[in-house]
Amino acid sequence: xxxxxxxxxxxxxxxxxxxxxxxxxxxxxxxxxxxxxxxxxxxxxxxxxxxxxxxxxxxxxxxxxxxxxxxxxxxxxxxxxxxxxxxxxxxxxxxxxxxxxxxxxxxxxxxxxxxxxxxxxxxxxxxxxxxxxxxxxxxxxxxxxxxxxxxxxxxxxxxxxxxxxxxxxxxxxxxxxxxxxxxxxxxxxxxxxxxxxxxxxxxxxxxxxxxxxxxxxxxxxxxxxxxxxxxxxxxxxxxxxxxx
Amino acid sequence: xxxxxxxxxxxxxxxxxxxxxxxxxxxxxxxxxxxxxxxxxxxxxxxxxxxxxxxxxxxxxxxxxxxxxxxxxxxxxxxxxxxxxxxxxxxxxxxxxxxxxxxxxxxxxxxxxxxxxxxxxxxxxxxxxxxxxxxxxxxxxxxxxxxxxxxxxxxxxxxxxxxxxxxxxxxxxxxxxxxxxxxxxxxxxxxxxxxxxxxxxxxxxxxxxxxxxxxxxxxxxxxxxxxxxxxxxxxxxxxxxxxx
Numbered sequence: 294x295x296x297x298x299x300x301x302x303x304x305x306x307x308x309x310x311x312x313x314x315x316x317x318x319x320x321x322x323x324x325x326x327x328x329x330x331x332x333x334x335x336x337x338x339x340x341x342x343x344x345x346x347x348x349x350x351x352x353x354x355x356x357x358x359x360x361x362x363x364x365x366x367x368x369x370x371x372x373x374x375x376x377x378x379x380x381x382x383x384x385x386x387x388x389x390x391x392x393x394x395x396x397x398x399x400x401x402x403x404x405x406x407x408x409x410x411x412x413x414x415x416x417x418x419x420x421x422x423x424x425x426x427x428x429x430x431x432x433x434x435x436x437x438x439x440x441x442x443x444x445x446x447x448x449x450x451x452x453x454x455x456x457x458x459x460x461x462x463x464x465x466x467x468x469x470x471x472x473x474x475x476x477x478x479x480x481x482x483x484x485x486x487x488x489x490x491x492x493x494x495x496x497x498x499x500x501x502x503x504x505x506x507x508x509x510x511x512x513x514x515x516x517x518x519x520x521x522x523x524x525x526x527x528x529x530x531x532x533x534x535x536x537x
Numbered sequence: 538x539x540x541x542x543x544x545x546x547x548x549x550x551x552x553x554x555x556x557x558x559x560x561x562x563x564x565x566x567x568x569x570x571x572x573x574x575x576x577x578x579x580x581x582x583x584x585x586x587x588x589x590x591x592x593x594x595x596x597x598x599x600x601x602x603x604x605x606x607x608x609x610x611x612x613x614x615x616x617x618x619x620x621x622x623x624x625x626x627x628x629x630x631x632x633x634x635x636x637x638x639x640x641x642x643x644x645x646x647x648x649x650x651x652x653x654x655x656x657x658x659x660x661x662x663x664x665x666x667x668x669x670x671x672x673x674x675x676x677x678x679x680x681x682x683x684x685x686x687x688x689x690x691x692x693x694x695x696x697x698x699x700x701x702x703x704x705x706x707x708x709x710x711x712x713x714x715x716x717x718x719x720x721x722x723x724x725x726x727x728x729x730x731x732x733x734x735x736x737x738x739x740x741x742x743x744x745x746x747x748x749x750x751x752x753x754x755x756x757x758x759x760x761x762x763x764x765x766x767x768x769x770x771x772x773x774x775x776x777x778x779x780x781x
Contacts, residue, residue: 446690446693448690449718449721450766463775465775465779477697478692478693502776510774510777518769521770523698525761526714526765529758530761532709532713532754533754535746
């Protein structure tokens with residue numbers, strides 16, 4: 294599995310993805326799930342992906358090929374909506390090609406999803422979730438974030454904390470706490486975590502960082518969160534109606 | 538969906554289940570997912586269920602019929618293992634009957650799972666998870682709890698808190714926090730919450746309680762947990778390597 298989260302905030306966009314892939318439990322590898330298309334001052338687009346690795350790699354390669362030689366590519370589309378639609382079109386085509394391999398392929402899940410966010414000059418920053426069917430949805434003030442992959446363990450803390458006005462550093466902290474919860478409960482999500490931030494109107498990647506197991510801050514955050522949770526939990530009153 | 542959790546602790550067994558059922562989003566009802574078979578001083582067995590409501594109700598009815606007139610029933614089996622196997626056998630039979638209804642049924646999911654826990658005189662308390670295929674697994678010191686239904690949102694807090702030596706009131710508090718996280722993130726899990734506790738060697742239900750929306754303690758717990766989480770989160774340091 295995978296865990297990716299992206300947030301669309303007033304201050305800009307935040308992207309975070311783990312990098313563990315697995316086919317069963319005995320074929321575990323590290324692949325970054327983040328790719329970036331950038332023309333500084335004019336556009337910046339960040340893609341996160343989850344799902345079948347052959348599918349997502351093929352989609353990213355095809356998009357790269359279009360960037361190099363296509364009339365329509367992530368480097369030429371006029372809006373983030375068109376960027377998301379282009380990713381969806383390529384994704385749907387790749388899944389269709391892979392699933393038409395014949396009967397013997399039928400039990401393999403070639404599905405994949407993408408988060409596509411960024412800003413193109415003239416537009417505000419935007420963030421989309423692209424489905425395997427090629428269609429997409431966009432964040433709103435009510436729902437300023439999307440998750441793909443193993444999303445449930447880490448959703449409650451984001452539900453509680455993230456709003457459009459949340460500052461970027463607080464959103465980053467929240468994303469990392471969300472990764473901590475996910476990694477504690479699910480083996481298939483693992484370090485390193487790739488982070489990217491796109492400040493509003495920067496039209497370039499404002500910040501990149503990779504968190505691996507030696508990252509002192511992430512270690513301290515995990516400990517602080519764990520101890521803090523235990524403390525809050527211990528201080529909650531016991532039910533007055535309970536006696537055995 | 539559903540959310541049920543049961544824990545096997547040194548002090549006894551804890552059971553908690555929500556009571557929302559839904560077929561799509563426009564057919565939402567309240568059904569208890571807990572049933573209890575008790576012969577005080579001799580045996581107590583608690584069942585929690587998730588999955589297709591027609592399947593789970595049929596299984597519970599069939600088990601009740603066996604209790605009334607069967608040679609082998611939850612009232613006569615010699616061990617909790619045999620109790621879990623009996624539930625599994627009935628469950629598998631019901632699913633097989635429902636799925637053999639013909640082609641027009643093929644898109645319906647008749648599947649269901651049960652948690653079966655309790656104590657029969659002569660044995661220690663035991664807790665099993667019964668799969669739709671009829672087989673089952675038992676808790677251990679390493680994994681003293683099982684969840685069925687919409688389990689992921691509420692798993693991290695249980696992973697952090699519950700160990701075999703956890704006291705019953707602390708385990709109950711943890712279960713309720715776990716329900717809070719689940720209900721915040723997933724509409725298909727809802728009040729009331731049914732609680733039951735079986736103290737070791739009591740050979741009877743030691744405690745029952747139903748939490749509905751008017752339960753002052755649960756309301757205070759949800760607020761306290763939410764505010765405490767926010768406080769711990771706010772006190773976590775910001776990443777020193779982050780600047781945009």
